[in-house]
Amino acid sequence: MFDFWIDYPTIDERLKTVCSIIEERVTVRNKEIQDVLIDFTYSGGKMLRPALFLLFADLGDPHYKKTDQLTKIAASLEILHMATLIHDDIIDDSPLRRGRTTVQAKYGKDIAVYTGDLLFTQFFELLIDSMNGSPFLMTNAQAMKRLLLGELDQMHTRYNVNETVEEYLQSINGKTAELFWLACLEGAHFGGLSEADQQLAGEIGRDIGIAFQVFDDILDYTSDSGTLKKPVLEDLAQGVYTLPLLFAKAQAPEAFAPYLNKKDTLSVEEAKEVAALVHTYDGVQKATDFAIGYTQEALAAIDQLPDTPSRKKIRSLTELLLQRDY
Amino acid sequence: MFDFWIDYPTIDERLKTVCSIIEERVTVRNKEIQDVLIDFTYSGGKMLRPALFLLFADLGDPHYKKTDQLTKIAASLEILHMATLIHDDIIDDSPLRRGRTTVQAKYGKDIAVYTGDLLFTQFFELLIDSMNGSPFLMTNAQAMKRLLLGELDQMHTRYNVNETVEEYLQSINGKTAELFWLACLEGAHFGGLSEADQQLAGEIGRDIGIAFQVFDDILDYTSDSGTLKKPVLEDLAQGVYTLPLLFAKAQAPEAFAPYLNKKDTLSVEEAKEVAALVHTYDGVQKATDFAIGYTQEALAAIDQLPDTPSRKKIRSLTELLLQRDY
Numbered sequence: 127m128f129d130f131w132i133d134y135p136t137i138d139e140r141l142k143t144v145c146s147i148i149e150e151r152v153t154v155r156n157k158e159i160q161d162v163l164i165d166f167t168y169s170g171g172k173m174l175r176p177a178l179f180l181l182f183a184d185l186g187d188p189h190y191k192k193t194d195q196l197t198k199i200a201a202s203l204e205i206l207h208m209a210t211l212i213h214d215d216i217i218d219d220s221p222l223r224r225g226r227t228t229v230q231a232k233y234g235k236d237i238a239v240y241t242g243d244l245l246f247t248q249f250f251e252l253l254i255d256s257m258n259g260s261p262f263l264m265t266n267a268q269a270m271k272r273l274l275l276g277e278l279d280q281m282h283t284r285y286n287v288n289e290t291v292e293e294y295l296q297s298i299n300g301k302t303a304e305l306f307w308l309a310c311l312e313g314a315h316f317g318g319l320s321e322a323d324q325q326l327a328g329e330i331g332r333d334i335g336i337a338f339q340v341f342d343d344i345l346d347y348t349s350d351s352g353t354l355k356k357p358v359l360e361d362l363a364q365g366v367y368t369l370p371l372l373f374a375k376a377q378a379p380e381a382f383a384p385y386l387n388k389k390d391t392l393s394v395e396e397a398k399e400v401a402a403l404v405h406t407y408d409g410v411q412k413a414t415d416f417a418i419g420y421t422q423e424a425l426a427a428i429d430q431l432p433d434t435p436s437r438k439k440i441r442s443l444t445e446l447l448l449q450r451d452y
Numbered sequence: 453m454f455d456f457w458i459d460y461p462t463i464d465e466r467l468k469t470v471c472s473i474i475e476e477r478v479t480v481r482n483k484e485i486q487d488v489l490i491d492f493t494y495s496g497g498k499m500l501r502p503a504l505f506l507l508f509a510d511l512g513d514p515h516y517k518k519t520d521q522l523t524k525i526a527a528s529l530e531i532l533h534m535a536t537l538i539h540d541d542i543i544d545d546s547p548l549r550r551g552r553t554t555v556q557a558k559y560g561k562d563i564a565v566y567t568g569d570l571l572f573t574q575f576f577e578l579l580i581d582s583m584n585g586s587p588f589l590m591t592n593a594q595a596m597k598r599l600l601l602g603e604l605d606q607m608h609t610r611y612n613v614n615e616t617v618e619e620y621l622q623s624i625n626g627k628t629a630e631l632f633w634l635a636c637l638e639g640a641h642f643g644g645l646s647e648a649d650q651q652l653a654g655e656i657g658r659d660i661g662i663a664f665q666v667f668d669d670i671l672d673y674t675s676d677s678g679t680l681k682k683p684v685l686e687d688l689a690q691g692v693y694t695l696p697l698l699f700a701k702a703q704a705p706e707a708f709a710p711y712l713n714k715k716d717t718l719s720v721e722e723a724k725e726v727a728a729l730v731h732t733y734d735g736v737q738k739a740t741d742f743a744i745g746y747t748q749e750a751l752a753a754i755d756q757l758p759d760t761p762s763r764k765k766i767r768s769l770t771e772l773l774l775q776r777d778y
Contacts, residue, residue, distance in 0.1 A: 216565050247593055274566055
């Protein structure tokens with residue numbers, strides 16, 4: 127089912143259970159919405175967040191773990207992720223996601239609004255179902271809030287030619303790293319790890335999340351659309367200035383200014399010229415180094431986790447994310 | 453502050469506290485969104501849901517009640533209501549709400565999507581803050597889901613010339629009555645009433661909610677835009693066929709068919725002709741009788757509640773809703 131997890135058969139197996147929980151939860155009387163959601167569930171996301179959650183939970187003593195609870199929490203993470211993707215695609219007016227037509231492009235914004243909202247309710251239902259009374263309910267609600275604020279940050283820095291690396295980091299910290307932080311912290315918590323290891327897990331998640339997002343942003347400048355499964359240079363066209371561009375622009379602001387000042391009137395041809403400049407001024411290389419730095423920080427922290435087979439898997443998965451070219 | 457509550461000074465006072473909690477919760481680092489939300493909070497909604505919640509909680513023994521908890525739960529109900537209004541206005545593409553420009557008309561759909569999402573997270577934060585561990589967390593999550601499904605039902609019966617009264621009822625039961633049911637049931641629960649009285653409270657809420665929505669739908673056919681604070685015949689233009697129309701159409705389907713078959717190409721002039729037909733075929737009168745029936749059912753049930761000063765207030769408020777012309 128998940129090519130990505132071919133070397134992790136137990137994770138692959140459990141992710142199938144996670145998918146079936148999601149499928150069960152998105153079964154609603156409205157057939158159209160249900161079809162949209164089931165289609166989206168199986169549309170080839172890598173399910174990194176639930177996988178990380180399960181791997182961190184595996185670090186703990188198996189006697190403390192309730193399989194059913196863990197699978198539900200894992201599903202809640204993916205459902206929250208799906209909800210934010212669907213609403214993001216409304217904002218981005220994006221035609222493609224995971225190589226398929228987005229919900230909003232296929233069914234319109236109206237359906238996309240409610241579909242995302244329904245997923246938010248299913249997120250909370252699953253959480254209440256699996257951990258009512260736990261302080262982690264609040265951790266989840268607050269993570270969701272920071273995630274949305276991260277998206278808002280990004281929306282508000284669009285076409286901002288003066289955007290700083292700090293602003294970029296604040297935005298990806300919220301919109302991406304927050305959910306990786308939550309997945310790993312929550313996995314360690316419900317796996318029964320010590321407070322100290324839970325904190326460490328959260329930091330590892332955040333580092334992986336930042337590296338993951340930076341690599342994702344690099345792909346916008348290095349992939350062709352067949353590999354990327356979404357339009358290339360999409361961020362640039364939408365005024366989302368990511369790390370490769372920010373690093374390159376710092377080297378030669380005058381080379382970029384005439385292009386960026388065109389804001390949303392930048393042509394496809396001009397976007398390609400900007401991309402070439404990003405390469406010329408080492409933006410891709412510097413962003414890659416930056417992401418490798420975060421990955422190495424994560425790897426060093428992973429080595430401090432309890433020495434179990436699951437730690438090895440977390441390590442190899444983190445290394446795998448370094449080689450992203452998909 | 454709230455003209456509507458002039459005869460209910462203690463409720464008026466507590467609704468101000470509810471508003472200040474909402475204001476506190478919508479304080480976010482994004483100034484634009486914050487301004488939108490604070491503006492919306494004070495934009496003259498009657499705050500019926502938190503008021504009903506507080507009135508039902510007042511029925512119980514004061515020794516059991518925690519003021520702080522009650523105020524937070526009251527605020528959560530209004531926040532959920534606000535979130536659904538903002539997302540509904542995206543679907544409806546509505547220019548006016550409460551006599552003011554809607555969030556989506558003023559700031560665009562993108563801001564409206566995230567603003568609604570943020571309110572959903574604040575709804576859950578408030579609930580977790582006030583009742584973590586309570587089974588009412590799940591009651592709230594499920595009510596939110598049914599609310600969204602009600603909205604979806606309405607969206608899917610748009611321009612459906614064969615819509616039935618049953619379909620209309622299912623839709624308003626979800627989109628409106630559900631939240632009134634929750635407010636009253638939850639008020640009775642956290643006010644410490646018996647299980648039986650909690651059920652009764654929920655039923656009263658549902659009856660009030662249905663009557664309230666039917667009166668609201670009648671206003672679309674009887675008000676001018678100055679009184680209504682939103683465009684008149686808006687529902688009709690958007691293919692939302694409500695009870696006055698459905699009752700009138702049942703009398704003379706052939707009179708309505710040529711108009712309704714025009715679907716979204718119906719002109720303003722034709723909409724006025726349809727409205728005249730709705731009056732001719734007693735649609736407004738029959739819908740009014742229908743709503744009065746639900747109000748009377750609610751009043752009879754209210755008389756079975758514990759005999760306290762709060763019961764009198766619930767009774768007079770319910771009667772007041774009968775005389776809606778705003």
